[in-house]
Amino acid sequence: MTNKKTKGLVVSTTSLLIFCACFIVGIGLAAAAPSVSIDPALVDGLAPGDPFSVDVNVDSDGSTLSALELSLEYDNAFSVTGATYSGLMGPQNSDVFIVQDLTDDGEISFAIADATPAAQAGSLLTVDFEVKVGAADGLYPLDLMDVMLVNGGDAIPGVVINDGEAEIGDGVVVPGEDPFVQIVADPGVFGEGDVFDAVVSLDSVDDTVSAVEFDMMYHSGALSVTGATYNGLMGPESTDVFIVQDLTDDGEISFALADATPFPQAGDFLTIHFEVKAGAADGFYDLDLKDVTVVDGAAPLPDLDVFDDTVELSSVPTVPPVEGIELMPGWSLISIPETLENASIDNVLQDFNSSVIDSIFYDNACTGAMEVPTDFEPLKAYWIHNNLTESVVINDDYLIPQVPSTPASLTLCEGWNAIGHTADVELSAEISLTSIDDCYSKVKGPWMPTTNEYAFVGYNGVEGVINGNHVGTDVFNMNMYEGFYVFVDEECVLA
Known part of the structure; x- marks a missing residue:
């Protein structure tokens, strides 16, 4: 069997709700091209016998969509228990004709034709799965294949396909244990x-x-x-x-x-x-x-x-690194590795008024609360919102470390903790998180504001690339001013 593992701020209630919604479910981005996507891109924490569902989302990017066909390939660790058409292109009747094959053989097929076509964007289909008894832990692909969007009699060009993954257990399949x-x-x-x-x-x-x-x-x-x-x-x-x-x-x-x-x-x-x-x-x-x-x-x-x-x-050209902390439009996750000479929010964000940087929070795992800070503390990661449509930079003149200073430490509590990098140079998570090596299992980050997702997920005790952006902590890099989330099994101290 082949296993596919592939400064002073007035914080409004609205901004807090927006942040929480974005933090929990992710922020939708306008499509730059027609696309078909699996949502969510990753379903994790599954165990044998668990049911789960994914949506197949379609965005025709303004083009009229008269027909669509696709297949979804999945591993034999899962069974398909059903699929529900959302009504995106109208109810199934004489105008909307649907053909689907849900034979539980590792691939399902779906096709739809609409006699009164229009541009479409949203969920097309919800597919229900169940994890089979005896399924091995691992990261398994959910692959969209043979996708075609049709406008009249012509295929719509440039369709971007975004596949998904489902994770059983901790998702770690270590190269070298099996061929x-x-x-x-x-x-x-x-x-x-x-x-x-x-x-x-x-x-x-x-x-x-x-x-x-x-x-x-x-x-x-x-x-x-x-x-x-x-x-x-x-x-x-x-x-x-x-x-x-x-x-x-x-x-x-x-x-x-x-x-x-x-x-x-x-x-x-x-x-x-x-x-x-x-x-x-x-x-x-x-x-x-x-x-x-x-x-x-x-x-x-x-x-x-x-x-x-x-x-x-990406068509966006690479630009030289900035001196300080660059805040892209939207939410960024940042940190400070050392105690600053003047760590107050008012000082560090003095170049921006509350219409530019309108929100900043610390996600405290020990209290379960989103806290509004008055100072930047070392080793904590902070969510900060740039309300503009262009990047701004926190000048490094406001980021001068205090000398001398006591080495920073941070108590972490069971679950996901928002942390910062522990040094002013790039290090692997394997080195940077040595002080908590016995109590953490995963680390994810840095946050990418342009795509509203974490760049990598690192697994403690694993080496090299596992699958896509899932990697071992020896190649998971942590850098100055970046923020991360680490999952710990028990209370411990990051230093």
């Missing part, structure tokens, strides 16, 4: 004309490998495959090592490799070269490994884990 194949793209945000690589690697643990075969799916409207390089893992291509690859730039590439003198294998075996196409819409794009088979002799390896990855495209 695995994974794809890992270069880190960073890429724009039009940029090139990047994605490396496919294999670890067969103790099993010999005589053949490997997979397909890799990507968004051909945004990305081009410009080539692929075999890395020689199983020896040079020769009469003993035979390679077949199809790099047709159509959204899917295929690769197969056979070795007449098999051995256990661990390492990179293929580097795929990409280029971002002109006009590619901003967003997150999946690199999905499909139909992955690793053969030992004549039999495929059982319990093979497969890890996908995601790349971010």
Whole structure:
């Protein structure tokens, strides 16, 4: 079985309610392109027997939507128990015709046609799942496939697909415990004309490998495959090592490799070269490994884990780093690593009146309250709201550390705690959170105001990239002025 794990402020009641709503459910963003998305993007904390549901959201971005079809692929750790059409395109009748196939075989299909089409945005379909008894802990993909939005008789171009994930248990599947194949793209945000690589690697643990075969799916409207390089893992291509690859730039590439003198294998075996196409819409794009088979002799390896990855495209140019703390429009999560000479909110935010920075809160896990601070305290993370439509900067002249000062510490309580970085240089969470290593299991952050989500989720005791933005704490980086949330199992002290 293959397991897809892929300053002085007047705080209004309105602003507090807005913050709480955003904090709990996330803030919706206007689409920059037509899109079909799984919502929520991550369902976590599941256990065998648990039911859960996801919505399939559609935004035609102003285009008239006359028909739609899609498939949703899921792992056999789940059963589909039903699906409900929302009525987005009108009630099912002679004008609205629906076909759906809910056969519980790892893929459901849905199609709808509307005789009186209009632009659409909202939830189209709610799919109900149940976690099967005996399902293993892990992070499992919910992948949208074969998606087509139709305007009249023409397919709407540039549709961005946002897949989802479901997490059973703590979601940690550690590469190396079972045989695995994974794809890992270069880190960073890429724009039009940029090139990047994605490396496919294999670890067969103790099993010999005589053949490997997979397909890799990507968004051909945004990305081009410009080539692929075999890395020689199983020896040079020769009469003993035979390679077949199809790099047709159509959204899917295929690769197969056979070795007449098999051995256990661990390492990179293929580097795929990409280029971002002109006009590619901003967003997150999946690199999905499909139909992955690793053969030992004549039999495929059982319990093979497969890890996908995601790349971010953005047309916003990279700008030099600012001197101080940049506050993007909307909510930011910031922190101060050291005691300041003058830590009062009035001093640090003296360049902004209450119409610019209109709210600031500390989420106190020990009291369960959102508290309005009078001073910035080290190691606490603060939610701060920039009411403008452009970025502003807290000048570093107001961020001068007190000398001498007592090393900061912060008591954390069971659950999710809002914390700051513990140093004035970038460090991994593995190093930065050494003082609480025995009591924390997860850390997430930094917060990204442009997408209203956390950039990474780090898992204590795990190394490297797990799946997408789920990583081990050895590669989860924490930097000065950034805020994070850490989950602790018991009261402990961060220092």
